[in-house]
Amino acid sequence: MFERLTRAETLAGLLFAAFGAAAVWLAADYPYGTPTRMGAGFVPTGLGWGLVALGAAIAVAGLIARDADALPQSDTRPLLFLLLGVAAFALLLERGGLVAAIAACVAVARLAERPYRWREVVLLASGLASAGALIFVLGLGLPIPLVPR
Amino acid sequence: MNELFDPLLLGFSVALTPGNLFWCLLGALLGTLIGVLPGIGPVATIAMLLPITFQLEPVGALIMLAGIYYGAQYGGSTTAILVNMPGESSSVVTCLDGFAMARRGRAGAALAVAALASFFAGTVATLIVALASPAMVKFAMLFGAAEYFSLMAFGLVAAIVLAHGSVAKAIAMTVLGLLLGLCGTDVNSGTQRFTFGIPELSDGIGFVPLAMGLFAIAEIAVQLEKHFVRDAMAKMGTLWPTREEAKEAFPAALRGTAVGSVLGVLPGGGALLAAFAAYTLEKRLAKDPSRFGKGAVAGVAAPESANNAGAQTSFIPMLALGIPPNAVMALMIGAMAIHGIVPGPQVMTREPDLFWGLVASMWIGNLMLVVINLPLVGIWVRLLRVPYRLLYPAILVFCCIGVYALNNSVFEVYLTLGFGVLGYLFVKLGCEPAPLLLGFILGPMMEENLRRAMRLSRGDPAIFVERPISAVLLAMAVVLLIAVLAPSLRRLREKAFAE
Amino acid sequence: MEMSRRHVLAATAAAALLPAAAFAQNFPNRPIRFVVPFPPGGSLDVSARAVADRMTVLLGQPVVVENRPGAGGNVGADLVAKSAPDGYTMVMGALSTHAVNPHLYARMPFDPLKDLAPITQIGDVPNILIVGPSVKAANVQELARDIRANPKAFNYGSGGNGSGGHLAGALFADRIGVPIEHIPYQGGAPQLNALLSGETQFTFDNLANAFPQIEAGRVRALAVTTPQRSPQVPNVPTMTEAGIPGFDISTWFGIFVPAGVPGDVTTRLADAAVAALKDPATVERLARLAVVPVGNTPAEFGRFVAAEHAKYREIVRLSGARID
Numbered sequence: 001m002f003e004r005l006t007r008a009e010t011l012a013g014l015l016f017a018a019f020g021a022a023a024v025w026l027a028a029d030y031p032y033g034t035p036t037r038m039g040a041g042f043v044p045t046g047l048g049w050g051l052v053a054l055g056a057a058i059a060v061a062g063l064i065a066r067d068a069d070a071l072p073q074s075d076t077r078p079l080l081f082l083l084l085g086v087a088a089f090a091l092l093l094e095r096g097g098l099v100a101a102i103a104a105c106v107a108v109a110r111l112a113e114r115p116y117r118w119r120e121v122v123l124l125a126s127g128l129a130s131a132g133a134l135i136f137v138l139g140l141g142l143p144i145p146l147v148p149r
Numbered sequence: 150m151n152e153l154f155d156p157l158l159l160g161f162s163v164a165l166t167p168g169n170l171f172w173c174l175l176g177a178l179l180g181t182l183i184g185v186l187p188g189i190g191p192v193a194t195i196a197m198l199l200p201i202t203f204q205l206e207p208v209g210a211l212i213m214l215a216g217i218y219y220g221a222q223y224g225g226s227t228t229a230i231l232v233n234m235p236g237e238s239s240s241v242v243t244c245l246d247g248f249a250m251a252r253r254g255r256a257g258a259a260l261a262v263a264a265l266a267s268f269f270a271g272t273v274a275t276l277i278v279a280l281a282s283p284a285m286v287k288f289a290m291l292f293g294a295a296e297y298f299s300l301m302a303f304g305l306v307a308a309i310v311l312a313h314g315s316v317a318k319a320i321a322m323t324v325l326g327l328l329l330g331l332c333g334t335d336v337n338s339g340t341q342r343f344t345f346g347i348p349e350l351s352d353g354i355g356f357v358p359l360a361m362g363l364f365a366i367a368e369i370a371v372q373l374e375k376h377f378v379r380d381a382m383a384k385m386g387t388l389w390p391t392r393e394e395a396k397e398a399f400p401a402a403l404r405g406t407a408v409g410s411v412l413g414v415l416p417g418g419g420a421l422l423a424a425f426a427a428y429t430l431e432k433r434l435a436k437d438p439s440r441f442g443k444g445a446v447a448g449v450a451a452p453e454s455a456n457n458a459g460a461q462t463s464f465i466p467m468l469a470l471g472i473p474p475n476a477v478m479a480l481m482i483g484a485m486a487i488h489g490i491v492p493g494p495q496v497m498t499r500e501p502d503l504f505w506g507l508v509a510s511m512w513i514g515n516l517m518l519v520v521i522n523l524p525l526v527g528i529w530v531r532l533l534r535v536p537y538r539l540l541y542p543a544i545l546v547f548c549c550i551g552v553y554a555l556n557n558s559v560f561e562v563y564l565t566l567g568f569g570v571l572g573y574l575f576v577k578l579g580c581e582p583a584p585l586l587l588g589f590i591l592g593p594m595m596e597e598n599l600r601r602a603m604r605l606s607r608g609d610p611a612i613f614v615e616r617p618i619s620a621v622l623l624a625m626a627v628v629l630l631i632a633v634l635a636p637s638l639r640r641l642r643e644k645a646f647a648e
Numbered sequence: 649m650e651m652s653r654r655h656v657l658a659a660t661a662a663a664a665l666l667p668a669a670a671f672a673q674n675f676p677n678r679p680i681r682f683v684v685p686f687p688p689g690g691s692l693d694v695s696a697r698a699v700a701d702r703m704t705v706l707l708g709q710p711v712v713v714e715n716r717p718g719a720g721g722n723v724g725a726d727l728v729a730k731s732a733p734d735g736y737t738m739v740m741g742a743l744s745t746h747a748v749n750p751h752l753y754a755r756m757p758f759d760p761l762k763d764l765a766p767i768t769q770i771g772d773v774p775n776i777l778i779v780g781p782s783v784k785a786a787n788v789q790e791l792a793r794d795i796r797a798n799p800k801a802f803n804y805g806s807g808g809n810g811s812g813g814h815l816a817g818a819l820f821a822d823r824i825g826v827p828i829e830h831i832p833y834q835g836g837a838p839q840l841n842a843l844l845s846g847e848t849q850f851t852f853d854n855l856a857n858a859f860p861q862i863e864a865g866r867v868r869a870l871a872v873t874t875p876q877r878s879p880q881v882p883n884v885p886t887m888t889e890a891g892i893p894g895f896d897i898s899t900w901f902g903i904f905v906p907a908g909v910p911g912d913v914t915t916r917l918a919d920a921a922v923a924a925l926k927d928p929a930t931v932e933r934l935a936r937l938a939v940v941p942v943g944n945t946p947a948e949f950g951r952f953v954a955a956e957h958a959k960y961r962e963i964v965r966l967s968g969a970r971i972d
Contacts, residue, residue, distance in 0.1 A: 009315075012578040016321040023328050023343075030340050036608030040340035043596045047328050054321040061317070072577055078373035079573050082366060082545065083566055089549040090562040098550070105549060106542045112373050113538045124539055128546050135182075140189065141197055142554050143681065143712045196688035196715065200701040203933065290845045334719065334971065337832055338809065341971070348726065348757060351719035470844070471860035473837050479689025486856070487694065489936050493860035557714055601831055605803060605847065 004063050008071050013059025020051030078112035085109025097147040098137065102129040157279065160505030164513055169209050173510045176213035177517045180220015185228055185236050187365065188357050188551020191221045192476045199484060207488035208503050212510040214484060215464070218477050219271065219511065222420065222460045223518045226263040226453055227529055230256060232544050234365040238356050239420040239456040241586055242428045244364055246441060246448030253444045257388030257530045262395075262446055263453040264522040266402040270454035271515030273406045274413070274461035279508045282469040282497075285414045289466060292415060294602035295612045299622035300415075301595040304422065306626045307429040308587040309633055316633060319584045322575075326588025327595070329354055337600055349560040358561045359589060361548050362568025363575070363582040369541045370573050388527060394446045401431050401447035402454040409458030414466060415474070420459035425587050427455035433629075442581075461511060468496060468504065675735060675913050676709040682903075683739045685724025687717040690836070691773055691856035691937040692901050696740045698933045699770055702924035707916075711738075720810065720971075721745040722757060725904075729763035733908035735917055738767065742901035743812060747956040751964040752810040753971045761957060765909060766949040768921045769902035771939035775816055775873040776884065778858050779850045780843040781866065788870050788890035791850065792824040803829045805839035805848035810969040813839070815960070816852035816873055816897045818967030823892050843867060854899050855880060856938035873897045880938055897963075900956070902942070902949055918946050 004010060023044055033039025089105035096104075106125040110116060136142045163169060183194050195214050202210035225237025230247035243263065250259040277285065292300070308323045309316060332343040333353030344350040390398065405427035412423040431451040432441045441448050466474045471493030473479035482492045490500060497504045532540070552565050575582055606612035614620045680703075684696045693715065700711040716724030721744045728739035739745075746760040758764070777788065785791035795802045804820075806813035809832050821828045831848055833839035836857040842848045844866055855878060861867045862881060871890040872878050887895035903921055905914065924930055925943035934941050944952070 008578045012318060012321075012580055015574070015578065016325065019325055019328070026343055030335075030342060031338065034608070035610070036603055038337075038600045038603065040335040040338045040342055043599070044328060044331050044342060047324055047331075051321060051324045051328065054317060054324065058315075058317050058321060069579065074577055075374050079370035079570070082370055082373075083569060085542075085545060086366070086549060086562060086566045086569070089546070090553075090559045090566070093553060093562070094559055101549075102546050105546055109542050109545050110538070112370075113541070115538075120539075124542060128543055132546060132550055135186070136189070136550050136554065140183070140194065142189070142193075143557060143714045144550070144554065192688055193715075196693070196697075196713075199694065200697045203698065203701065290841075293842075293845060293847045348719050348723045351723065352717060466841075470841075470866075471864070472840050472844075473689065476687060476689050479837065480694075483689055483691070483694035483937070486691075486936050487698070487933050491860045491863055493864045495864055556718075557716060597834070604829060604831060607800065607829075 003070070006071050007062045007065075008069050009062025009065065010059050011062075011071065013055045013057070013062055015055070016058060017052050017055030020048045020053075020055055023048030023051065081112035082109050085112075094145070095148065097145045098132060099129045099146055100148075102132050156501065156505045157509065159501060160279075160507075160509030163208060163502050163506030164212065164509035168206070169212055169506065169510060170513070172205070172209040172213040173216050173514045174517055176216020177220040177223075177514045177521065179213075180217040180222075181224035181518065181521065183217070184221035184224020184226075186551055187228065187234050187236050187361060187548050189554045190237055190357075191218045192480065193554060195477060195480045199480060199487075202484050203487055207485065207490055208506045210484055210488070211481060211503065211507050212514075214481055215507060215511060216514045219457065219460045219514060220518060222457045223264065223267055223522055225456075226267070226449075227260065227522075227525075230259045230263065230449070231529060231533060232365070232540070233368040234544055234548065235360050238360060239424050239459075240452075241360055241364070241421070242424040242452035242456075242583070243449060245428070245583060246443075246445050248368075249442060249444035250446070250449065251533070255394075255444065256533060257526050258390040258394055258446070259444075259449050260526040260529060261388070261523065262390050262398045262449050264519050264526070266398060266405065266450040266454040267457040268515050268519040269402050270406040270409060270458035271461055271518075272512060274410050274458040275508060275512045275515065277410050277462055278464055278468070278511070279505075282465045285462065285465050286469045288411075289414045291618060293616070294598045294605060295616050295619040296622065297415075297598040298595060298602055299613060299619040299626070301591045301598065303622050303626040303629070304426065304591050305588065305595070306629045306633065307426060308584040308591075310429045310432055310629070314579060314581060318580050322580055322582070322585040323588035326585035326590075327592035329359070329585070330589040330592025331596060333593075337597070347560070349556075349558055353593065354564065354589075355552075355555060355561055356586075356590070357555055358552050358564040359568050360586060361552055362565045362570075363572035363586070365544060365548050366565065366569030367572030367576055367582075369544060370569070371576050372537065373541065388530060390446070397446045398450035401427075401450040404430055404434075405451035405454035406458045408451075409455030410462045412455075413459030413462035420456040420463065421590060423455040423459035424452035425590075427451040457515075464507075464511075467492060468507075469493075471496075675916055676707050678736065679710040679712050680707070680735070681737045682711050682713050683724045683728050683737065684713055684715050685717060685721035685727075685739060685745060686715065686742075688715050691854070691939055692740065692742060692899075694937055695770060695901070695934055695939050698930055698937075699921065699924050702927050702930045703920050706920040706923055720749050720752070722749055722753065725760065725764065726757040728904070729758035729760075729906055731906050733906040733910075735905060735909050735913035737906065738917070739764065739904050740770070740901055741904040741953075743899050743956065743960075744810075746904075746953050747960040748810055748812075748815065748964060750957060751961050752969055761954060763907050764904040765907045765914065766946050766953055767903040767905060767914065767918045768925070768946065769900060769942040769944050769949045769952060770921070770925065771901065771934055771941045772874075773854045773856055773899045773937075773939055774878045775812055775852045775897050775899060776855050776858050776862075776878075776881070777816075777820070777850065777852055777870045777873065777887070778843065778862065778867040779870060780846055780848065782846045783849050783868075785870070786868075788885075788887065788892060791870060792892075795824065795828060796826050799826050799828060802850070803831045803848045805831050805833055805842050805851045807836045807839055807853075808832050808834060810964070810967070810971065812854065812897060812899050813852045814969060815963050815967050816895075818969075819895065819897070819963055820852070820892070822966050823895070852897070854938070859938055878938075878940075900942075900952075902953075914946055 027041040027044035030041030031039030032041045085105045085108040089101045092101040103125040225240035228234045228236040229240040229243040233248040235241045408427040409423040431447045467478040703711045725745040731737040804817040869884045922943040
């Protein structure tokens with residue numbers, strides 16, 4: 001049974017149903033209105049129920065199918081470091097400026113792939129930091145702080 | 150005949166002066182640059198350059214601003230094809246088959262096809278702007294709330310065609326996209342929906358963070374998981390399209406141009422919707438639709454020609470009516486107003502230099518772009534030989550800056566991060582993101598027009614079938630839906646019988 | 649352009665040691681952010697760029713326009729309200745952020761009267777009542793008569809819920825005593841399109857947006873909503889002249905800084921802004937955007953804003969608009 005539950009099809013269906021249920025639940029707070037003067041909740045509620053139904057159908061189809069694709073093998077390490085890199089950029093940009101944000105983003109995100117050579121990472125970070133500063137701030141004149149304000 | 154050629158001659162005499170040629174080239178180059186960079190698009194760039202244009206001659210200023218706009222359409226496809234990162238929102242569709250072609254070692258051909266298809270579309274669409282503006286405006290005026298709703302409904306059914314896997318999952322992704330699109334302040338009542346009290350969400354989820362998360366970040370994560378992909382990339386065939394590829398691309402570009410020219414005139418949708426529609430059309434017409442998403446040349450030529458044609462014809466409402474169909478045109482109107490030019494139908498008669506000069510420069514600019522872009526193909530393709538461990542941090546950094554620069558908002562960077570996770574999940578679960586994006590774009594417009602139509606008809610749904618254009622569009626949607634669902638229903642029945 | 653960090657640090661340290669007057673002499677010694685809390689394009693944004701362009705010359709430091717749209721201007725205005733009160737961050741406040749939103753939004757992230765201090769009013773854009781090609785009425789009274797005769801045949805469009813056009817329409821419906829269906833659109837352009845195609849019958853649009861259509865004869869202007877006629881459309885009567893008195897709705901905007909900015913810095917900014925609004929080239933640019941330049945003192949502007957804030961409480965209530 002567990003094998004059937006972790007099929008891509010089943011999980012996808014459950015994910016959709018969850019999103020649909022969340023939409024219905026959140027939209028319950030919005031005025032529903034009438035067909036003439038639809039409230040803010042009218043369309044989201046309808047779509048939410050639709051998504052619940054579709055998700056349930058997909059999940060059931062995944063469960064009863066004789067053979068279906070299992071969830072593919074995953075290694076979430078690269079994703080994790082990518083996300084941390086983006087987060088580092090977001091955290092540092094307005095506090096530490098563009099240069100620091102780019103350097104941190106590269107240093108962290110680069111951990112997602114081996115081999116991690118320090119010198120190469122430092123060169124890459126400084127190269128991208130200068131390219132970013134040149135193109136976006138000096139070239140295009142975007143109002144992004146280069147160094148802390 | 151003189152009625153046609155005299156104004157065009159006047160236009161070229163204006164556009165070919167050294168000064169205006171320079172502004173045209175500058176605009177096209179700048180447009181290519183911001184097109185290649187993700188996130189930051191023509192709106193932000195034109196807004197920043199606006200004060201500079203105060204000092205310029207109005208013709209030169211508008212020529213440059215226009216160049217930035219359509220130049221971005223050319224540049225946007227480059228990163229879409231090379232690294233699956235849509236540089237411009239309208240190149241999202243190009244990611245589907247363009248990147249697949251690059252994976253097969255046909256990056257050069259994909260880039261060349263994109264540039265040539267764009268040029269072809271640009272030429273045709275420029276002619277349409279010059280000759281058929283009044284007729285196109287009349288056509289656009291036929292579209293009221295009911296017609297828009299039916300057009301969107303048709304578009305949604307088309308979204309399902311975009312996917313090449315399970316139909317049920319594609320429908321679910323579309324619905325999810327519709328729901329995501331509803332996030333933000335409801336236009337009708339002002340209620341904040343799905344915003345969780347976050348002010349940055351009050352105007353909805355941005356398209357760029359969504360597309361960057363679902364496409365770029367998820368793609369990098371998946372690529373890093375399987376190191377072998379890069380080796381396949383290294384094998385590079387000829388840079389130019391083969392005879393077969395050209396044969397497949399040409400009719401697709403022709404149809405893409407037609408679709409793009411028409412949809413570009415309608416406000417709101419413009420280039421982005423055109424690209425989706427053209428892609429869908431090709432997939433329906435193809436002898437072997439299963440090739441789409443795996444590197445079909447038509448899947449690059451059609452959306453690229455459509456988005457460029459749409460970009461050119463979106464000038465029509467601005468030039469012929471003085472009503473901007475999108476933010477770029479709103480800025481162009483601002484630039485005109487500062488110079489004391491009242492945009493609208495009088496421009497053509499009162500400022501013939503400006504009108505025809507701009508039209509001629511659009512064609513010249515397209516020519517420049519293709520001349521700039523074709524030699525660049527070789528350089529871009531070489532970029533793919535850079536080891537991925539150096540390339541991906543660069544993509545990531547440019548993504549982050551681009552997303553931030555959209556609204557100078559760190560929140561959008563976090564949003565991108567969130568959609569990256571979701572995009573990764575979707576890849577693992579075998580759900581394709583393209584229908585979600587189309588649903589996301591159509592969702593708010595569709596709801597808005599549904600509610601508006603019902604208000605206008607005082608609650609009578611017959612408005613959708615009583616108005617002829619709306620009725621035809623709805624009928625087409627139903628027919629297409631049946632055509633899409635029939636095979637899978639048949640399969641289901643066969644399965645049920647087999648059990 | 650960017651000052652070296654040591655430079656800035658030194659300047660800040662010096663400023664901390666010296667009395668306030670000396671601080672103002674140094675002001676500004678780095679670029680000034682000018683937040684426009686609306687998307688690019690439109691007369692307000694373009695005016696901000698025109699004024700910033702001139703202020704850059706007058707102050708000797710770049711005044712950089714930054715668009716921070718969202719929530720009817722609340723996102724950008726809130727950002728500035730919560731910034732350091734050093735004069736290096738300004739916002740283009742407007743009718744929406746200072747007079748309408750406080751009564752429209754159930755939750756305001758900031759108090760526009762307390763958290764932001766006025767510098768000067770940049771300008772005013774009159775609103776104008778225009779009718780589409782399908783409407784026969786030649787003046788406001790005839791329009792009112794036709795609406796009373798057949799209210800179901802009339803809809804008015806606006807740029808959105810709680811926009812100036814919506815409030816003006818609601819006020820109009822109240823004055824003529826007939827409820828009229830309001831159809832909101834996303835911004836000025838689509839509502840104008842709807843008027844042209846006959847989906848809506850009339851609208852209160854800002855003059856900058858409507859002028860090209862009036863000039864082309866595609867729509868007819870029935871009245872302006874300001875106390876005086878507009879020089880751009882001198883033949884169009886005011887609402888009062890047309891028989892509907894007490895109808896003064898115009899889209900104004902001006903510069904604000906966070907509350908607590910030292911007085912001499914405020915003066916320096918106000919002087920520069922007012923001087924920019926006296927510069928002939930800038931005045932001409934604004935006029936072409938249908939903006940009537942104002943350029944009053946911070947005190948005058950403050951009184952004006954307080955009066956507008958009070959006035960719109962009732963108008964917003966009449967419209968029935970509310971944002972939770």
